[in-house]
Amino acid sequence: MKVGILGQGASGIFLALMLKFENEKVDVTIIDKNANPGRKFLATGNGRCNLGNLEIKDNSYNCEAVSQIVRDFDWTKQEEFFKNIGVLTRNIGNLVYPFSLSAKSLLDYLVDFAKQNKVKFVSNENLLDYELVNGKVKVTTSKKTFSFDKFVIACGNASGPQLGGSTSVLSILEKKGYKVVESRPGLCPVRVEENTKIVENQRVKCDVTLIIDKKETYKETGEVLFKKDGLSGIAIFNTSSIIARSSKFKKAIIRLDLFPDKTTDELYRELTLLNVISQKSLLSGIFTKEIAEFVRRNSGIKNLNTYTASELKKLALYLKNIDFTYKESYGFNDSQVSVGGVKLDCLTESLESKTEKNVFIIGEALNADGLCGGFNLMFAMASGHKALDEILKE
Numbered sequence: 001m002k003v004g005i006l007g008q009g010a011s012g013i014f015l016a017l018m019l020k021f022e023n024e025k026v027d028v029t030i031i032d033k034n035a036n037p038g039r040k041f042l043a044t045g046n047g048r049c050n051l052g053n054l055e056i057k058d059n060s061y062n063c064e065a066v067s068q069i070v071r072d073f074d075w076t077k078q079e080e081f082f083k084n085i086g087v088l089t090r091n092i093g094n095l096v097y098p099f100s101l102s103a104k105s106l107l108d109y110l111v112d113f114a115k116q117n118k119v120k121f122v123s124n125e126n127l128l129d130y131e132l133v134n135g136k137v138k139v140t141t142s143k144k145t146f147s148f149d150k151f152v153i154a155c156g157n158a159s160g161p162q163l164g165g166s167t168s169v170l171s172i173l174e175k176k177g178y179k180v181v182e183s184r185p186g187l188c189p190v191r192v193e194e195n196t197k198i199v200e201n202q203r204v205k206c207d208v209t210l211i212i213d214k215k216e217t218y219k220e221t222g223e224v225l226f227k228k229d230g231l232s233g234i235a236i237f238n239t240s241s242i243i244a245r246s247s248k249f250k251k252a253i254i255r256l257d258l259f260p261d262k263t264t265d266e267l268y269r270e271l272t273l274l275n276v277i278s279q280k281s282l283l284s285g286i287f288t289k290e291i292a293e294f295v296r297r298n299s300g301i302k303n304l305n306t307y308t309a310s311e312l313k314k315l316a317l318y319l320k321n322i323d324f325t326y327k328e329s330y331g332f333n334d335s336q337v338s339v340g341g342v343k344l345d346c347l348t349e350s351l352e353s354k355t356e357k358n359v360f361i362i363g364e365a366l367n368a369d370g371l372c373g374g375f376n377l378m379f380a381m382a383s384g385h386k387a388l389d390e391i392l393k394e
């Protein structure tokens with residue numbers, strides 16, 4: 001049987017290896033428009049490749065159907081799959097990495113291993129179209145035509161265009177009648193209405209709460225990095241995805257609580273004591289110069305040399321509720337995952353097209369996105385596994 005896979009990204013490469021592991025006789029060709037496989041894979045986890053996560057939470061994925069696909073191929077099975085192909089992983093807390101902590105070493109190994117197992121890598125070929133002809137899938141690329149028994153679309157989505165991210169295949173699918181949710185940048189920094197220039201490159205450890213149209217929608221403890229016109233850091237990346245998943249809203253507020261371990265009253269009492277000791281420089285004993293200045297400008301307290309009790313109360317309240325109004329995301333260039341893609345209800349449980357027999361769609365091309373922490377690579381793998389048995393059926 002001839003299987004064609006479009007996309008030499010995580011989902012395409014993992015699927016090729018799974019197919020060969022299950023049945024070495026299957027003829028697997030994997031096509032990409034890039035010159036080299038796994039360009040995005042190399043950038044994952046800051047080059048360390050966060051492959052998976054031991055704990056799936058409620059909003060780790062955009063919907064229950066996606067979570068379920070991953071649960072069905074839980075980490076124990078994924079780890080087993082890796083061992084079967086000679087790869088050792090390690091856990092750091094809940095996060096799973098290759099033992100080498102190197103995306104490049106893992107990618108080089110996977111590609112070499114796939115080639116040794118006769119997976120054919122076809123590079124620099126852009127998919128133009130495909131059609132069903134007498135039960136086969138005729139695939140036309142910029143250079144030639146292929147004929148496959150099964151065709152798996154693992155083309156990814158719009159994020160990281162500099163790494164091959166593109167929606168050109170999603171447009172082809174839309175024309176063929178697939179329902180495609182418009183792609184939006186997820187896991188990326190956000191621009192805010194407020195001026196953050198004076199705290200550019202400063203970091204704070206805090207609670208981040210997302211309030212969409214007055215409703216608390218998401219909360220995470222983490223580190224926030226200030227950009228010249230917005231906010232970044234993992235908690236903000238996750239927040240950006242939750243915002244992208246909520247397509248229609250009037251106003252989104254990102255609230256930072258710089259003292260999550262204290263109530264406002266406790267903080268007020270502590271500030272009162274510190275104020276007596278520090279005399280005229282209360283903020284400088286707590287924050288960096290830049291953050292102290294930001295607080296001074298934005299807390300709404302006029303006199304920041306000598307504080308009255310009511311000013312200290314106001315300051316405590318401000319430090320626990322520093323609000324930023326969401327303006328826009330930083331866009332696909334800075335985004336790690338796309339929110340949107342082909343709707344799962346266009347496919348069977350095995351991720352085969354309901355309208356085009358022998359055509360499958362896996363990975364980020366689907367309307368499936370995970371938060372930071374290995375969830376997207378885990379879905380890339382799990383979605384391929386979901387389709388495996390059906391692809392292998394003669």
Ligand SMILES: Cc1cc2nc3c(=O)[nH]c(=O)nc-3n(C[C@H](O)[C@H](O)[C@H](O)COP(=O)(O)OP(=O)(O)OC[C@H]3O[C@@H](n4cnc5c(N)ncnc54)[C@H](O)[C@@H]3O)c2cc1C
Nearest residue numbers: 007009010011033044045050127156164363364374376377
């Ligand atoms: C900087 C960065 C860091 C990340 N870190 C992590 C992490 O640590 N953990 C994690 O879980 N996730 C991470 N992600 C997300 C993860 O990399 C993606 O979700 C995952 O790679 C998606 O795999 P995929 O195979 O579905 O798509 P992709 O990896 O995007 O692969 C799709 C492939 O299809 C090819 N293609 C597209 N259109 C065509 C066409 N018309 N013709 C031919 N070929 C085509 C593309 O060139 C590409 O090679 C990160 C993403 C980025 C950008």
